[in-house]
Amino acid sequence: MESSIASLMMFIIPVGLPQIFKGAKDFGGAEKCICVSILAGVILSLTSGLQISLINLKDILGVLAVLVMASSVGPGAGAISGIIIGIMGYSFPFSPWSVSILAFAGLISGTFKRLGRIGTVTGFALGYLIYNFYINSIGETLINIPVILFSSGIFLVIPADLFNKLANNLKVLQEQKDGVVIPKLAEERLYEIASVISDMGTFFKEPLDGVNRADARRYFEDVCAEIQETVCCNCGMYKICWEREPRKTVKSLFVLIKDFEKNLFRAMPQLFKSRCKRVEDIKRIVSEKSSIYLMQQRLDKIIDFNRDLICAYFEKASEMIKELAAGISEELDxxxxxxxxxxxxxxxxxxxxxxxxxxxxxxxxxxxxxxxxxxxxxxxxxxxxxxxxxxxxxxxxxxxxxxxxxxxxxxxxxxxYGILGVCVGASGMAKAGQKVSGDKFTFMDLNNGKYMVALSDGMGVGDKASQHSERTLEVTERLLKAGFGSEFTLKMVNLSMMLSTQDESFSTLDLVIIDTYSGRAEFIKAGAPTSYIKRGNSISTVEGDSPPVGILNSISHTIAEKKLKPGDIIIMTSDGAIEAMNGTKDSNDMFLKIIKNLKSSQPQDICNEILDVAKSKGSCNDDITVMAIRISEKNA
Structure with a gap:
């Protein structure tokens, strides 16, 4: 019997005291509570003959152990320790009663653990009183009032540091149901909510049937019909214009309408000059109909923009909920x-x-x-x-x-912080004869371990180009800072540029987003020239062939991913730098040669050196901007 018990204790002691036994697995949960309680019961059985002022030391330590377990872990541990200590610490005739009173008092005291140690003692006393009330005070025979007062006093005066150590060593993981089943249910529920939110977003993707939208063919047909009915119907040239030569008439009207859409009536088509005496009436109709059509077009763009924005908000909310759900079941360290x-x-x-x-x-x-x-x-x-x-x-x-x-x-x-550091330099100059450059650049920490660098070249030169590129970068910054992805950001920038003015307004966008934890870099190009990555003596390129933002309703962008290492240097330029190299096919080779023979590894020095070479090639027929990004390893 003794051998069997000793064998069992070989498994119990390491689980109860994993800090002492190196390499022992810390199970946590109910297993640890049971093992610690068994060890406490064994120690109590050795103190059964010791007394302090006629109070049995075993009783004091038994109540104290239950109080510590209940306060450190909770009602479950209080009840477990009460059961085991009641069995092992008392003789057989009294063990059923000792088990019940200690387990019940431990359960109630654990319920009051959130009120601190005083609350735990109060809960134990309350459980003791309730138990004695129902079993005619038999509990006083096993655990008398002085024992409870003595144990409670010791429990309350335990130093805070010592008690914290005990609490941390006895801290248990949640039960299997709470730790695995409930998170799984929560995860599934969150995925279900995310799916519903994503489906709600799709309701906004397509316009409702029957909604009037600007239609170029219908608009042109309406213009021709009204001119034919109100201006030409009583004209002597009606049969010639609309019956004999309808194609020639329609073509001339088409040219007239296109001129109006460009805000000019430069020269009337020859047909109207030679035949028509009511040109002003035709101009009035074209002006009225075109104004309505252009307004409808603008409203359609605004509606499309807001519809896409609403869809993106729904999709972003869905993604965030999915990330939250994935985090529930994520393995914790x-x-x-x-x-x-x-x-x-x-x-x-x-x-x-x-x-x-x-x-x-x-x-x-x-x-x-x-x-x-x-x-x-x-x-x-x-x-x-x-x-x-x-x-x-x-x-x-x-x-x-x-x-x-x-x-x-x-x-x-x-x-x-990320393991990689990012250092940025920039240099530039305006086109010859201009005070303001149409090129703009920005760089910023996105506060999620990612770093953004962007360069934009506005249409044309001077103030107007500067406004276009500045607006492009402003929208880009705000969306990326808010946590939106690069694809959605580019789409919103494109729509924003299209809605910003009735005139044509477009800009190039050269964007790189660097993950400072993994070294992954995302290059997004919309009408931007080639970028270069210098690693030692080797140079790689990142090219794009998509149009600038603000030209087409839907933009097909170019996205490339590269893995960066400490020491890498990224070089971005506006197209003015390419043109300064004579704008020929050999420009790329010239750039490669310049980058290969750079004298410095400092980003600002690199930019200055490339700009000096560009200026030395001849007159600056466009704005020039050069940016250099150096990747370094951060010190711990």
Whole structure:
């Protein structure tokens, strides 16, 4: 019998005390509670003969163990410890009663754990009184009032640091049902909601049947019909124009309408000059009908823009919910969780929850804790503890602070910085004879581990071109900063440029988005010239063949992905730099030669050097802008 018990204890002790036995698996959950309670019961059985002032030490330690388990873990652990200690700590005739009173009192005390240690003691006393009330005070024979007072006093005076260590060592994972089944159900439910939201967005993609939209063919037919009925019907030339030579008449009207759409009536078609005496009436009809048609066109564009925007909002909401659902079942780094819990407890912090996720060199830590009392731990102690564990640079973001918003919990997030650094340089000059360049550029940290660099060349030169390129970059910045993807951003920029003015307004867009965690770079080109990536002595190119933004209703953009490494240099230019190299097929070869023989690796020096070469080639017939991006490795 003794051998069998000893064999069982070989499995029980390591599970109950994994911190002592190296390599022992920390099961957590009910298994750990049971093993710890068994160890406590064994220790209690060894103290059965010891007394303090006629009070049995076994009874004091038994109640104390139940209080610690209930306060540290919860009602389930309180009840488990009460059952096991009641069985092992008392003689057989009394064990059923001891089991029931300790289990019941432990259950009630665990229910009050959120009120702190005083609440736990109050819950135990309440359970003790209720039990004695129903079984005629038999519980007083097993556990008398002085034992409860003595145990409660010891429990309340345990130092906070020691109690935090006990609580962290006894902290259990959720039961299988709570830890696996419920998250899975939540995940499925969130996916279902995301699907519904995505379907709602599709309702806006196509216009409703019967909605009047600008139709070029119908508009032209209406113009011809009204001119024929109101102007030409009583004209002596009617048969010649509309019966003998209808094609010639319609063609001349088409030219007249096109001239009006371009805001000019430069020269009347020859047919009207030679035959028609009511040209002004025809002009009036064309002007009225064309104004209505152009207004309808503009309204259609506005409706399409807003419909696409609404669809994008629905799709973005759906994507965010799907990401949330995927995060529920994501594997958490429990080893790092436990280490961080231990370090924070050593520093006097009592977090309720710590979740650590990592992907592509990106580590994100979410912490929930009670409100700070005195020192603001979120700003001092907690960053110190995180730095000890991670050993990497990170930034903290306070999500919710009770001292500022009056909420009940303090929530903060710590995110590691990307492993890559980005340094940008830029140089440029306006076209000869112009004070303002139509080229604009921007670069910014998107706060999600990604870095954006963009260059835009507005149509034409001077102030007008500058306004076009500036608007292109402004919309691009705002959408990317809001978290929208590059494809949607390009689509919205295109629609924005089309709606910005009745005149033609378009710009090129050369955009690169760099993930500083993984090194992946996304190159998006809309009418932009070739970009170059220099890695040591080798040079690769990124080309695009799509039109600028603001020309077509739907834009077919070029997106290329590249993997960047520390030391890589990206060079972007406007087409003015290409033209300065004589604008020939050899321009690309000239650029490659210049980049290969660069004297410096500093981005600003590179830009200045390329600009100097471009200026030395001759007169500047267009605005010139050069940007250089150097990728480096960040120090830990």
């Amino acid at each position: 429990m080893t790092l969780d436990d280490k961080l819990l231990f370090v924070l407890s050593q520093l006097g912090v009592r977090p309720e929850n710590v979740f650590v996720t990592s992907d592509d060199n990106r580590c994100e830590i979410s912490i929930v804790k009670p409100p700070c009392i005195g020192e603001r731990q979120c700003e001092t102690v907690i960053p110190k503890g995180i730095a000890t564990i991670l050993g990497r640079r990170f930034y903290t973001k306070i999500i919710d602070c009770p001292l500022k918003t009056g909420c009940l919990k303090c929530r903060l997030k710590a995110v590691t």
